Amino acid sequence: MTQRLSLFFFLILFPGTFFYSSAVAAGVISDLLGGGFGMGASLVLVALLPLLLFDLVNLRGKALLLSILFFALVLHTIAWLFMHHLVGNPFQQRLDVLFQGVTVVAIWLALFCIGYFWPKELPKGYISILLFCLGCCALIVLLNIDYGQLIFLFGLSDADGALSYQGLARSVSMTGLVLLSVVRSIRTSIIIVITLLTTVFFIGARSELVGVVAVLPFIAYLHFRQRPLMTVSVVLAFTLILASLAVYSYEKLSNSRQFQLFNISESSSGMARANFYSQAVIAIQEKPILGDFAGQARLNGSIGTYAHNVLSAWRQFGLVGFLLYVSLLVCSLAFSLRMVQKRPSQETDLPRIAATLSLFSLILIIGAKSVFWAFPAFTWGLIVACYRCTDIRISYTKSAKNGRFINSCME
Numbered sequence: 001m002t003q004r005l006s007l008f009f010f011l012i013l014f015p016g017t018f019f020y021s022s023a024v025a026a027g028v029i030s031d032l033l034g035g036g037f038g039m040g041a042s043l044v045l046v047a048l049l050p051l052l053l054f055d056l057v058n059l060r061g062k063a064l065l066l067s068i069l070f071f072a073l074v075l076h077t078i079a080w081l082f083m084h085h086l087v088g089n090p091f092q093q094r095l096d097v098l099f100q101g102v103t104v105v106a107i108w109l110a111l112f113c114i115g116y117f118w119p120k121e122l123p124k125g126y127i128s129i130l131l132f133c134l135g136c137c138a139l140i141v142l143l144n145i146d147y148g149q150l151i152f153l154f155g156l157s158d159a160d161g162a163l164s165y166q167g168l169a170r171s172v173s174m175t176g177l178v179l180l181s182v183v184r185s186i187r188t189s190i191i192i193v194i195t196l197l198t199t200v201f202f203i204g205a206r207s208e209l210v211g212v213v214a215v216l217p218f219i220a221y222l223h224f225r226q227r228p229l230m231t232v233s234v235v236l237a238f239t240l241i242l243a244s245l246a247v248y249s250y251e252k253l254s255n256s257r258q259f260q261l262f263n264i265s266e267s268s269s270g271m272a273r274a275n276f277y278s279q280a281v282i283a284i285q286e287k288p289i290l291g292d293f294a295g296q297a298r299l300n301g302s303i304g305t306y307a308h309n310v311l312s313a314w315r316q317f318g319l320v321g322f323l324l325y326v327s328l329l330v331c332s333l334a335f336s337l338r339m340v341q342k343r344p345s346q347e348t349d350l351p352r353i354a355a356t357l358s359l360f361s362l363i364l365i366i367g368a369k370s371v372f373w374a375f376p377a378f379t380w381g382l383i384v385a386c387y388r389c390t391d392i393r394i395s396y397t398k399s400a401k402n403g404r405f406i407n408s409c410m411e
Contacts (some may be wrong), residue, residue, distance in 0.1 A: 005047055006117040007126055010178075012040045013114070015133035018171035021163035022140050025154035031161030038103075041110035055116075062335060062388035066328070070112060070380050072303045073324040078104055080317050084293050091298040100303050100372060107374035113157050115381020120348040120389045122182050135191065137172050138199045151204045163207035169205030171376065172196065173212055173360070174305060180219045181356040182349040186234055189223065193238075207368035215356060221354060222340075228343045273308045280307035280315045291318040312370035329365060329376060333358040339386055354382035 020036040023029045059067055081101040084092040091097070144153045157166030163171070176196035183189050193216065200209045224231040279299060283292035292315050296305040306312045310329075314322035336355035343351065361376040 001116040002051055003119040006114045007119070007122075009040065009048070009110075011045075011129065011133070013110075014171045014174045015035060015130070015137060017056075017163060018041070018137050018168055019133075019140075021161070021168060022144075022154045025157035025159050025162040026080050027142075027159075031159070036161070037107075037163075037167070041107050044110040044113055045106065048117060049109055052113050052116055059384070059388065061387060063384045066331060066335075066380060066384050066387075068379070069324055069328050069331070070108075071385075072320065073328065074105055074108060076321050076324060077101065077317055080293065080321065081105075081180045085384045088293070089298070092294045094294070094297060094303075096303050097294045097297055104372050104374045106376040111375060111378040112381040115354075115378045116384055116388075118350060118353070118382055118385045120350040120385075122178075122349050127179065127182060130175055131192075134172070134175050134179060134195055134199075137175070138195045141199050141202050141222070145202055150202060152202050155203050155205075165203050165277065166205045166208065169200050169203045169208035172199050172203065173208045174375070174378075176200075177212070177215060177356050177360055178353055179355040180215075181222070184223075184226065186223055186227065186230055189219065190234065190238065193219075207364055210368070211360050211364045215360050218356060218359055242342055272305075276305050277307045277309065277311070278304075280311045283315050284311065289319050291315050291321070293317070308370055309367055310365050310371075312372070316371055317382065325371060328380050329358075329362050332376075332379050333362055336379075336383050336386065348389070350382065351386050354386055357382065 017040065019037040020029075025029055056067060081098060085098050086093075092405040097252060140154075141152045145151065146153055146156075152165065154162065155168050173196070176199075177193050180189060180196070183192065196212060197209070201214055220235050221233055256282070276296070279296065283295050286292070294303070295315060297303050299305075307315060310322075312325065317325070332354070336351055336358050339351040340355045358376075358379040361379050365371075365373070365376060
């Protein structure tokens with residue numbers, strides 16, 4: 001039951017929020033559930049968090065280590081938030097500052113729960129549902145493009161309850177990357193890659209586009225382990241075709257927002273982010289141990305003007321919070337890559353998904369997202385799930401020798 005709930009909530013929080021937000025932006029439905037994601041995350045906490053807390057006592061080894069790191073980060077963040085809210089400076093006591101912190105903790109917990117109970121194999125029917133969802137997302141985007149700006153219209157919507165273009169791209173990226181992690185067919189993978197890149201490109205989220213492109217070599221490696229010659233041939237052909245299309249469409253692409261990636265330092269967004277980064281570095285140098293919680297609100301008035309990289313964790317939550325956060329990012333990627341490397345290519349889906357999304361998350365956190373981008377927590381839950389399944393499978397082997405049988409990777 002917990003595994004089915006995990007898969008159901010993934011559909012709700014990712015492709016589901018894309019469809020909901022697009023419908024709100026198009027005026028098809030009214031804003032009934034806010035952005036949709038918060039309501040979905042609340043349901044996850046109600047349904048899965050009590051079961052997760054009950055199950056923690058069964059963890060061993062690296063699964064226990066990662067869970068301790070995660071809950072240490074959660075408790076540290078909660079203590080940090082309320083300490084500053086109660087006795088901090090006036091800008092640290094603002095309700096929007098508190099709400100921002102509480103929200104990221106709640107989403108951390110919700111996504112960790114989904115990853116924690118993720119099954120080791122995705123049912124074929126579920127993969128078909130994800131393929132259908134990705135195709136529908138692409139169709140919605142392609143039918144609602146401003147071809148003058150090469151941008152998805154609903155991503156620019158200011159309607160209450162509609163996700164930003166980054167939220168829409170996040171939903172599509174997570175759906176597509178899960179599919180690319182588990183699909184073994186090179187032909188199907190090519191279709192998914194083309195669909196995913198096209199959709200994210202027109203949504204206009206440059207960070208997610210870079211993240212997806214950066215993960216594709218790892219996806220190619222997964223296929224290379226099964227069919228080396230075919231994979232190399234397909235990658236070379238695909239790269240050549242993509243480069244040719246880029247050259248052919250250069251004049252049109254050069255006027256798009258996405259093309260600013262090649263000169264990001266001179267774009268308005270790039271200059272603003274460079275300024276926020278400089279502010280974070282100065283704040284960390286002045287207070288390397290305690291950081292400068294909500295310092296962006298003091299300097300700029302807005303809670304959203306934080307550094308868009310991993311240093312935001314240091315500035316917001318101090319050195320201890322930063323070390324916990326980075327440890328989770330690095331350990332989840334290292335452990336999942338090691339598990340993929342040591343297993344035959346045809347084995348379980350779970351480590352492949354964990355490695356792909358860990359790599360995607362780390363790339364974005366290093367250069368484009370702040371600590372308030374909560375989605376690495378999903379990968380932290382996934383890697384714990386990898387070791388939960390491994391531990392239970394080992395227990396099954398040992399028990400079978402003694403004539404006792406238990407279910408592997410129990411729900």
